[in-house]
Amino acid sequence: MGCATEDVIAALRRVNEVIAEHRDELVDLDREIGDGDHGENMRRGFEAVMSKLDMSELDTPGAVLKLTATTLISTVGGAAGPLYGTAFLRAANAVGAATELSAGEVAAALRAACEGVVARGKAEIGDKTMVDALQPAVRAAETAMADAAALSAASAGGSTSAGGDGVPAVLAAAADAAEVGAESTVPLVARKGRASYLGERSAGHLDPGARSAALLLRALADAARKAAGGEAP
Amino acid sequence: MGCATEDVIAALRRVNEVIAEHRDELVDLDREIGDGDHGENMRRGFEAVMSKLDMSELDTPGAVLKLTATTLISTVGGAAGPLYGTAFLRAANAVGAATELSAGEVAAALRAACEGVVARGKAEIGDKTMVDALQPAVRAAETAMADAAALSAASAGGSTSAGGDGVPAVLAAAADAAEVGAESTVPLVARKGRASYLGERSAGHLDPGARSAALLLRALADAARKAAGGEAP
Amino acid sequence: MKKIINDPATVVADSLRGMAAAHPELLRVSTKPAVVARADAPVRGKVAVVSGGGSGHEPLHAGFVGPGMLDAACPGAVFTSPTPDQVQAAVSQVDGGAGVLLVVKNYTGDVLNFDTAAELAAAEGGDVRSVVIDDDVAVKDSLYTAGRRGVGGTVLLEKIVGAAADRKVDLDGCEALARRVIANVRSMGMALTGCTVPHVGEPTFTLAEDEMEIGIGIHGEPGRERMPAENADGIVRRLLEPVLEDLPFREGDRALLFTNSMGGTPLIELYLAHGIAERLLAERGIRVERRLVGPFITSLEMQGMSITLLKLDDEMIELWDAPVHTAALRWGA
Amino acid sequence: MKKIINDPATVVADSLRGMAAAHPELLRVSTKPAVVARADAPVRGKVAVVSGGGSGHEPLHAGFVGPGMLDAACPGAVFTSPTPDQVQAAVSQVDGGAGVLLVVKNYTGDVLNFDTAAELAAAEGGDVRSVVIDDDVAVKDSLYTAGRRGVGGTVLLEKIVGAAADRKVDLDGCEALARRVIANVRSMGMALTGCTVPHVGEPTFTLAEDEMEIGIGIHGEPGRERMPAENADGIVRRLLEPVLEDLPFREGDRALLFTNSMGGTPLIELYLAHGIAERLLAERGIRVERRLVGPFITSLEMQGMSITLLKLDDEMIELWDAPVHTAALRWGA
Ligand SMILES: Nc1ncnc2c1ncn2[C@@H]1O[C@H](COP(=O)(O)OP(=O)(O)O)[C@@H](O)[C@H]1O
Ligand SMILES: Nc1ncnc2c1ncn2[C@@H]1O[C@H](COP(=O)(O)OP(=O)(O)O)[C@@H](O)[C@H]1O
Ligand SMILES: [Mg+2]
Ligand SMILES: [Mg+2]
Ligand SMILES: [Mg+2]
Ligand SMILES: [Mg+2]
Structure with a gap:
């Protein structure tokens, strides 16, 4: 069983909750090395996503991701708006018209999202941006995918799908790596965005965008685990 | 021996010193119930008086008082500038062309000065202004004069002058009364000037102008005592 | 105290030098005594309009010197009224033979110093009159005060009377017009923070994070009442209601609404407050026909605002719209 | 946090409503999405000049909308660049058939959002170009930064290019002129205090009584260096010298000197600083031929200032002098 439209919506609901809970933390991080708006921008954006989703009938994960993208682009502003907007847009394109996402499709969507951010913002690993959270997350997701595939190939004798319960594992791996990646921005000197x-003086501070990326992935992972009937680890 | 031109100049020098020493106190008093400039205005004014006196050759007390008046008018500004200016102008007119001032002339000059302030500012006793220091001072000076006259009439058999050593006594009496008068402004509600x-909310504060008037009279009294060879009491 | 200055004792003169440098075609500035006059003064045959007061309220008054408004301004020390010689010097620089009107804000110091100057000028044969503006409704005008203060209405008066003088209205006419403006203008101000006079070095008053001061003047003096800070709706209502009641303004009146910053309040807040005032006035049926929004009469870096309402007639509207060219107010020229 | 607001979430929209009320003849204001356009837009056959950015820098940009300057401005949330739909909405309101020039300050967020808007507009067939201004010499322009920020030079660019568009210079001409201004303008800013974003509620940075921040931008972000506060001479020198060196400006150059307040610095201090800058420039043989002094690009209530110097040519002078009628800048009209 994969990740259906309502699972994606539930996951975004969870993202909205987590971002709202961490709004002040993100504001404070951005005050230290930026202009103090990141938490409010993200909160405003995901709140708008929630009302858009409430008003719409959507039948594929891709449609949900696309509405999320356009809503973020038109409500967040700042650097994060176009970057997260592009990320969701690319993820939407990656999943196409599928009605249920496999773990492999989730990992591919993550890769597309991260590549979109890089394409727009031109940041590299080590520039102290959200890319420092996203790129390790993509690699971890793909490794988790490969592990799961190898495992199921070994045990079940070549099932074609990595299995729906692969999605929680893939997203959990991504979230773990994103958190480590976000932490890794602390000692860095920023080379992109306002902190540059x-x-x-930018060294010694956690990058707000890397932190929000890690929070977002953690919310997705939690939602996926809950959808799969899992409990807290 | 009365109060000669150089005595008046020396007395004004003393006034300048005392005002400079108390500048911050006057500023603070004026911050509480006014706009915080009284100390600086008075300091600027008497400093200007000093340089004007240094540059001029003056041969009567009246000329010194007149130069003081015009200098205060043209450098102090605010309410205090025209009020103290008028006071010195009226005092100058009162002493006329005399080259040495008797205690009686000093007392008369004080009365003229105080009347000038009242004529310009229309304040009455109890309005919480410099008048609350000046009017009691005038009355005390006149009482001291009368006492001294009675005393010298009784002892020396009707000397026409109250005597040069009357000046310190007259001014000391004026300064004492001015200090009491200034203190009396504390509980009052202001009815004139900015404090009104x-x-x-103006009650509970010492009026800055009443305080500067008391300081000024104390400085004059100290200078007169010193000129008469007296020591600290 | 944090200020971009060199020496508290020379702030006014140093600033005037910068003003002279900034407006070489418009202004002629002297510092001993301090006078800012329009570069082409005296204008022959025109009533000269002169104002002045303590510094620290910029752009008032020097920022309003120029064609269509003031002929000269006399800036005193910070928050200290100018001295009579300054006023006299200004008068003699700008008297174009048609008389001089002194615009005096009602503070004991200003009134006394301008009165002395007017006496001296009259002694020299000039036709010098003065009008005293007292538009601040925060102060009760009674035997027990120095009367109401002159605040925001001064800006409107200087513009309107300046325009009349520009059209060669004579001294009687200018004086009568000034009195009509004074009779029809009311103001009220408030502060969220105090301000620091350079030669004092500490704020004239301090407010806690949750306090505001209502009924302030423009000299950093405490206001009439300290109270819990309110939102913009509450603040604007507290300023506007006493203003409306005092004249009183009535349904159908035409008005100029002047929303003024005390200096440190950002424009984004000021426009927000202005919008509320417009709404409240519309609810009362008062027709706002002209408006002015910005920092025009300030108290250094104080955060706060004031509202001034002028009841308009056709002549005032026409004079308000007339061209003006000054450092701080300019249109049609 | 002390502000004259009702709700941090609605500050921008509430303020825009006040702005609309204050300038009914001049502006047409919409809030969903937020766009401030000149009332008579679109002007047929004229290049439309559109700018925008985070709010909190007022009067930039909405205060510069009107004949002779901007056709529209897109105000984002406070210190947050606007979204592409705002820019798109502005473009479609003002495009008069001769193309649209977007004036973008060089911040990652602004560049990304305006780029997206330009792509979308191009897809709809409009001739939409953008120029990115990056005049802040405090930031090293290198591979290791997001490049220099757009600050005070933006005001001068908008005036000069706005005047050219007004004279029906075509899109190529306007774009080339904008690039010439960008190539010839440099700025540097400093702060004595931080400022408080409404939705944050606390200052973005705090400075001790004896500290100042040099090389700040306009978003309340900390600057490049924190150092002991200096007097006005020291401050102006620290701002002017890097500006002069960067272009570099040379003896005999003609220049426009723009002395800008960050919002909370009183005019008395700003003129004082301006006077110092004029003196220093005269000493270097640089001829200041035009000047602008006041709060034109601000960071809310921040106390501080910036200096912008533009190397002038005859065409720029003529365009600077051309009539302009906006809420914040007005002459000849
Ligand atoms: N060029 C870039 N590439 C990737 N991420 C970036 C880039 N520039 C900025 N960011 C991210 O955006 C975050 C800031 O977002 P936000 O505060 O919303 O925007 P702004 O800087 O415009 O105020 C930074 O912490 C950083 O992670
Ligand atoms: N009408 C008046 N008559 C007498 N004294 C007055 C009057 N008004 C004000 N004063 C005195 O002037 C003092 C304030 O002087 P100052 O601070 O120099 O002027 P300002 O009030 O203009 O700032 C008050 O403390 C008061 O003693
Ligand atoms: Mg930010
Ligand atoms: Mg005072
Ligand atoms: Mg004073
Ligand atoms: Mg931002």
Whole structure:
């Protein structure tokens, strides 16, 4: 069993909750090396996503992701708006018209999302941006996928799907890696975005966008686990 | 021996010192119930008086008082500038062309000064202004004069002058009364000047102008005592 | 105290030098005594309009010197009224033979110093009159105060009377017009923070995070009442209601609404407050026909605002719309 | 946090409503999405000049909408760049058939959002170009930063290019002129205090009584260096020298000197600083031929200032002097 439209919606609901809970933390991180709006921008954006989703009838995960993308683009503003917007847009394109997403499709969507952010923002690993959370997350997701595939190939003798209960594992791996990646931004000197104006003074602070990316992936992973009937680990 | 031109100049020098020493106190008093400039205005004014006196050759007390008046008018500004300016101008007119001032002339000059302030500012006793220091000072000076006259009439058999050593006594009496008068402004609600805008909130504060008037009279009294060879009481 | 200055004692003169440098074609600035006059003064045959007061309220008054408004301004020390010589010097620089009107804000110091100057000028044969503006409804005008203060209405008066003088209205006419403006204008102000006079070095008053001061003047003096800070709706209502009651303004009246920043309040907040005032006035049936929004009469860096309402007639509207070219107010020129 | 607002979430819209009320003849304001356009837009046959950015910098940009300057402005949330739909809505309101020039300040967020808007507009067939201004010399322009920020030079660019568009210069001409302004303008800013974003509620940074921040941007972000506060001479020198070196400006150059307040610095201090800058420039043989002094690109209530210097040519002078009629900048009209 894969990840259906209502699972994606539930996951975004969870993202909205988590972002709202962490709004002030993100604001504070952004005050330190930016302009203090990241938490409010993200909160405003996902709140808008929620009302858009409530008003719409959507029948594929791709449609949900696409509405999320356009809503973020038109309500977030700042650097994060177009970057997260592009991420969701690319993820939507990656999953196409599928009505249920396999773990493999989820991992592919993550890769597409991350590549979209890089294409738009031109940041590399180590520039102290959300890319420092997203890129390790993609790699971890793909490794988890490969592990799961190898495992199921070994045990079940070549099932074609990695299995619906692969989605929680893939997203959990992504979230774990994103958190580590976000933490890794602390000592870095920023080279992209507003924090780069601070030069050396940007070192010693967690990047707000990397933190929000890690929160977002953790919310998705929690939602996936819950959908699969899992409990807290 | 009365109060000669150089005595008046020395007395004004003392006034300048005392005002400079108390500048911050006057500023603070004016911050509480006014706009915080009284100390600086008075300091600027008497400093200007000093340089004007240094640059001028003056041969009567009246000329010194007149120069003081015009300098205060043209440098102090605010309410205090025209009020103290008028006070010195009226005092100058009162002493006329005399080259040495008797205690009686000093007392008369004080009365003229106080009347000038009242004529310009229309304040009455109890309005919480410099008049609350000046009017009691005038009365005390005149009482001291009368006492001294009675005393010298009784002892020396009707000397026409109350005597040069009357000046320190007259000014000391004026300064004492001015200090009491200034203190009496504390509980009052202001009815004139900027403090009146505060209504009831002006009660509980010493009026800055009453305080500067008391300081000024004390400085004059000290200078007169010193000129007469007296020591600290 | 944090200020972009060199020496508290020379702030006014230093600033005037910068103003002279910034407006070489418009202004002629002297510092001893301090006078800011329009570059082409005296204008022959025109009533000269002169104002002045303590510094720290910029752009008032020097920022309003120029064609269509003031002929000269006399800036005193910070929050200290100017001295009579300044006023006299200004008068003699700008008297174009048609008389001089002194615009005096009602503070004891200003009134006394301008009165002295007017006496001196009259002694020299000039036709010098003065009008005293007292539009601040926060202060009760009674025997027990120095009367109401002159605040925001001053800006409107200087514009309207300046325009009349520009059209060669004579001294009687200018004086009568000024009195009509004074009779029809009311203001009220409030502060969220105090301000620091350079030579004092500490704020004239301090407010807690949850306090505001209602009924302030423009000299950093405490207001009439300290109370819990309110939102914009509450603040605007507290300013507007006493203003409306005092004249009183009535349904159908035409008005100029002037929403003024005390200096430190950002424009985004000021426009927000202005919008509320417009709404409240519309609810009362008062027709706002002209408006002015910005920091025009300030108390250094104080955060706060004031509202001024002028009841308009056709002549005032025409004069308000007339061209003006000053450092702070400019249109049609 | 002390502000004259009702609700941090609605500050921008509430303020825009007040702005609409204040300038009914000049502006047409919509709030969903937020766009401030000149009332007579679109002007047929004229290049439309559109700018935008986070709010909190007022009067930039909405205060510069009107004949002779911007056709529309897109105000984002406070200190947050606007979204592509806002820009698109603005473009479609003002496109008069001669193309649209987007003036973008160089911040990642602004560039990304305007780029997206330009792509969308191009897809609909409009001739939409954008220029990115990056005049802040405090930031090293290198591979290791997001490049220099757009600050005070934006105001000058919008005036000059707005005047060219007004004279029916075509899109190529306007774009080339904008690039010439960008190539010739440099700025640097400093702060004595931080500022408080309404939805944050606390200052973005705090400085001790004896500290200042040099090389700040306009978003309340910390600057490049924190150092002991200096007097006005020291501050102006620290701003002016890197500006002069960067272009570099040379003896004999003609320049426009723009002395800008970050919002909370009183005019008395700003003129004082301006006077110092004029003196320093005169000493270097740089001829200041035009000047602008005031709060034109701000960071809410921040106390501080910036200096912008534009190397002038005859065409820029003529366009600077051309009539302009906006809420914040007005002359000759
Ligand atoms: N070029 C970029 N590439 C990727 N991420 C970026 C880039 N620039 C900024 N970011 C991310 O955006 C975050 C800031 O977002 P936000 O505060 O919403 O926007 P703004 O900087 O415009 O105020 C940063 O913490 C960083 O992670
Ligand atoms: N009408 C008046 N008559 C007498 N004294 C007055 C009057 N008004 C004000 N004063 C005195 O002036 C003092 C304030 O002087 P100052 O601070 O220099 O002027 P300002 O009030 O203009 O700032 C008050 O403390 C009061 O003693
Ligand atoms: Mg930010
Ligand atoms: Mg005072
Ligand atoms: Mg004063
Ligand atoms: Mg931002």
